[in-house]
Amino acid sequence: RAYEGAPMAGLEELKKKLQPLLFDDSDKGGVSTRVPFPEDTCDSYVVSDGGTINLLSRSFGEYNINEHGFHKRSTGPEEPDTGEKAYRCASEDMHIFGPIGSGASSVVQRAIFIPVHRILALKKINIFEKEKRQQILNEMRTLCEASCYPGLVEFQGAFYMPDSGQISIALEYMDGGSLADVIRVKKSISEPVLAHMLLKVLLGLKYLHEVRHLVHRDLKPANILVNLKGEAKITDFGVSAGLDNTMAMEP
Known part of the structure; x- marks a missing residue:
């Protein structure tokens, strides 16, 4: 970079x-x-x-x-x-x-x-x-x-x-830890806040599926990192894999 x-x-x-x-x-x-x-x-x-x-x-x-x-x-x-x-x-x-x-x-x-x-x-x-x-x-x-x-x-x-x-x-470096950490401390996250945080996560998934033809295969709160600005990003692609066929890419 x-x-x-x-x-x-x-x-x-x-x-x-x-x-x-x-x-x-x-x-x-x-x-x-x-x-x-x-x-x-x-x-x-x-x-x-x-x-x-x-x-x-x-x-x-x-x-x-x-x-x-x-x-x-x-x-x-x-x-x-x-x-x-x-x-x-x-x-x-x-x-x-x-x-x-x-x-x-x-x-x-x-x-x-x-x-x-x-x-x-x-x-x-x-x-x-x-x-x-x-x-x-x-x-x-x-x-x-x-x-x-x-x-x-x-x-x-x-x-x-x-x-x-x-x-x-x-x-x-995502200085807010993982989404799992946030849930453990806060117990719950309001829907508007969660929707704002996860919008970019959905954009990332869309890119992986439609452009790169990849699936993450282990998406969970522990693999979504957040920073103190409230941004959320996907991490840990160690078990990601390619989509087997175009049918898997259908919405």
């Missing part, structure tokens, strides 16, 4: 740091040979000695991630062609305060992105378990293409720490 006034690395600079591992020109006379995608939608991955990890998916595309940030190299056949994307979101640019919460597959920490003094939420997921790699791909597939869409929590980038084997997905 291009922050105004931030010392952002350009696309070409990030591409050099996130050197692709999927091409081998050494024995091909300079002709690149792509490693084929798996036959199904399950992911595969490669880790370089320099600490860059490549996540591949036939459906989702190719992602290079290291300590310097995140680079989406291409889209998969099921995704619209939106071109390359690069995010400068380096580990050394983060000051981590402590945990916000945790779940079965991830830990979320609050951090400041030092170059722009912005508070973010870092969702840390272990890369070496297949189910968690699929969760990472689901999250990045959904949010990378809609980083500022109303009703969806904003994607700010990602980075990989070789020492811990974790990918940190940087997300917009």
Whole structure:
């Protein structure tokens, strides 16, 4: 995400740091040979000695991630062609305060992105378990293409720490907690307030269904975050999936 006034690395600079591992020109006379995608939608991955990890998916595309940030190299056949994307979101640019919460597959920490003094939420997921790699791909597939869409929590980038084997997905920090937290404290929310809060959530769902052809599959108050301005946004796309057919998109 291009922050105004931030010392952002350009696309070409990030591409050099996130050197692709999927091409081998050494024995091909300079002709690149792509490693084929798996036959199904399950992911595969490669880790370089320099600490860059490549996540591949036939459906989702190719992602290079290291300590310097995140680079989406291409889209998969099921995704619209939106071109390359690069995010400068380096580990050394983060000051981590402590945990916000945790779940079965991830830990979320609050951090400041030092170059722009912005508070973010870092969702840390272990890369070496297949189910968690699929969760990472689901999250990045959904949010990378809609980083500022109303009703969806904003994607700010990602980075990989070789020492811990974790990918940190940087997300917009929602300072009001989840809708489940609000209900637990307030006991009830008036219909006008709830209608105002959830309008953008419905817009986000409409975008996911009609434009991206995705379903969230785990929508509940705990996965709707709110901020102190009263805005509500959907999060946790780890089990999201594509709609099976056009009949599923009928209203």
